[in-house]
Amino acid sequence: MSPVRTLGLRSVAIGWFIEIRDHALFRLIDAQMNKKPIIEPKARQQARVKIEDVARKANVSPATVSRVLNHPEIVRPELRDKVMRHIADLSYTRDSAARALKSGRMRTIGVIVPTLALGIFAEGVEALQNRLSESGYTLFIANSQYDQRRELQELQSLIERGIDGIVLVGGSHGRELRALIEQAAVPVITTYVSKAAGGIPAIGIDNEGATRDMTEYLLGLGHVRFGVIANVNSPSNDRSRARLEGIQRALAKVEIPLKPTQIIRTDYSLVQGRNALRQLLTDHPDTTAVVCTTDTLAIGAMAEARKMGSIVPAALSITGFDDVELAAQMDPPLTTISVPAAEIGRGAADYLINAIAGTPVPRSVLLPYRLVMRSSTAPPRSGERPARRQRTRGQ
Amino acid sequence: MSPVRTLGLRSVAIGWFIEIRDHALFRLIDAQMNKKPIIEPKARQQARVKIEDVARKANVSPATVSRVLNHPEIVRPELRDKVMRHIADLSYTRDSAARALKSGRMRTIGVIVPTLALGIFAEGVEALQNRLSESGYTLFIANSQYDQRRELQELQSLIERGIDGIVLVGGSHGRELRALIEQAAVPVITTYVSKAAGGIPAIGIDNEGATRDMTEYLLGLGHVRFGVIANVNSPSNDRSRARLEGIQRALAKVEIPLKPTQIIRTDYSLVQGRNALRQLLTDHPDTTAVVCTTDTLAIGAMAEARKMGSIVPAALSITGFDDVELAAQMDPPLTTISVPAAEIGRGAADYLINAIAGTPVPRSVLLPYRLVMRSSTAPPRSGERPARRQRTRGQ
């Protein structure tokens, strides 16, 4: 192919319409034009056992074998047994591609999570897979690294794969993504949130409500000088933003100001939690309560507090969000919000299975969270306002 | 269907051959016989755009459209552009089932991990998926919950799906599983170990060597009274067994006895680590070094040590394995073995991609681990033997 032709194609393609260049197929075409070696299909190593082979050995027609597999009750028992024996003999398995082609069903669900590094997502995916597996579905997994553009690409790839349903995380997805889903006419559900943009059904908890509760609990203990550590840096993480809002609302309601410097906006990691707490206590040494939007940040904050000589909870109350396994084992154990990740995963699976079957399904499911009060929180040492109730706590 | 017939089939089926009952297809048949509603295929929501539609609109044959998509360089540029335009117009995507049926390639890899709850597996899967995605592959995920029987079932399901390659974890897999893989003629690689039964290629670290190093390091510090906490209860977890063996060999070499009561055999969890340490110190109060086969156990052990008033590392050295994010943030930071999980995932992906393409591939890959010396280890307070070198350590 001459360079001129390539140029011609390129300019035309760009000229028309920007979306054309994004078309999933074209990315592959580009790859091929650039001679990036796309893997060559290799000849099948050995003849696969086909339904016809079974049929021949059992002296029946392929149709009968198919019926034994798909509608055993309409085949005469002796014949059925004979066919089953031969199926086992040849250890025949059906070709799912052919099956999917004929039936139009892949029996496949896709999930796109921001990352698997978060235990809470890993747990949800595991529950999702287990439930799907019970119903004969298989799970495609992809991760977006909190990047909406990448989420869109992965989704495109999954849709091309012909998935029957898709599980997303969070409520903020671009219009492009919603259009893609709509056009593919694939059932979707988004998870870990209670509602999503564009009317996508959701299953999860009320993140804002949870931190509002948490903040009110701390207010109830008598705290007035708050600090917040929130991983709100990635635009697609609406969970943490909702959590931050919950804190802000609860404080606004009782007219306690929260200055920008009292909110550390950061990314997600233990080390970031450490740094955040250090900065917080440097800027506002009189802080008595730190609300974190994830346990990881809270655990980092606790580690740093210890290092800085600030006793938790006597001098400083710290709270988390997620209730990871470690939270209960910290010293002191961490007060946090428990998120029913496994239930979310199972619920998402059930939703999609029903939606695919055409069974009526609820639009969205709101699951309860639990405020788990442990010993990382206590009344402030000397409340400015009289503490409503003095609780004694261990450690 | 009459109950008699059902009975007949059952007894016959059981009578023949136990393996027959395990055949994947038969599980589905059972489900259907029991009238468990298997999801009914629903009619396609809307007529999907087919290659023929594009061909008609562009006034070419389906063959040409296919060529534009698969071998663009052999189509005349003007024609190619026209076809591409119509493809974009109709936002046509090919039916992957039909494609897979014709080409015999699904462009799909399957992975079966014991669980995703372990960060180290989640990390590996994430790296695996990312690398595969770059090459146009999609990843099926399944988990075995450390159950070999379940691993076999999931594998069967994946093979029926027509996967082009399979990633496993660990080196101990039943003969049935190996037979299944062999028969399906699917490239396979197992991960996190350096070698596997049945000649399955592996990519990972030398688990035994790692704990041997760790133990020798502790011996070098002057420790002689050891305790071991090992999650060796699940039969499929050969990693932890190898780790336990590494400890035993290192001690045997210097003729330090390790009584059965000095080895706590347990499951995998933080709480189990706590309990194990308590029991260890109850039975052997003079223990100075505890080697754990995972960080989670070690972290649990550290928490319990603190609670029991045993100062780490002054009174008790504790070591882990995996180097999870938290390990470095503990107080004191945990001495452990760093496992290159992401590298393992990437390596597995590369291996399979090459194997599928027919490129020669190495049989196995041994990756280096790192012994990360932190402050949870120190010379024993009063060495029986003279400590070779006194190190001062923080905290």
Place this chain on the structure above:
DNA sequence: TCTGTTTATGAAATCGATTTCAGAGATGCA
């Protein structure tokens, strides 16, 4: 024994994309 019904099975069409094979048209050379 014969007709009408039910039941069980086989032949053949079908799903959608890919690819072989053959032929139409363009081009090169004598």
Place this chain on the structure above:
DNA sequence: TGCATCTCTGAAATCGATTTCATAAACAGA
């Protein structure tokens, strides 16, 4: 100009399982 060669495109076969339709066999009732 005529023949050979090359390039490009279309018709049709193909992948493997499912399912409709038709038919053979079995059976009931008269």
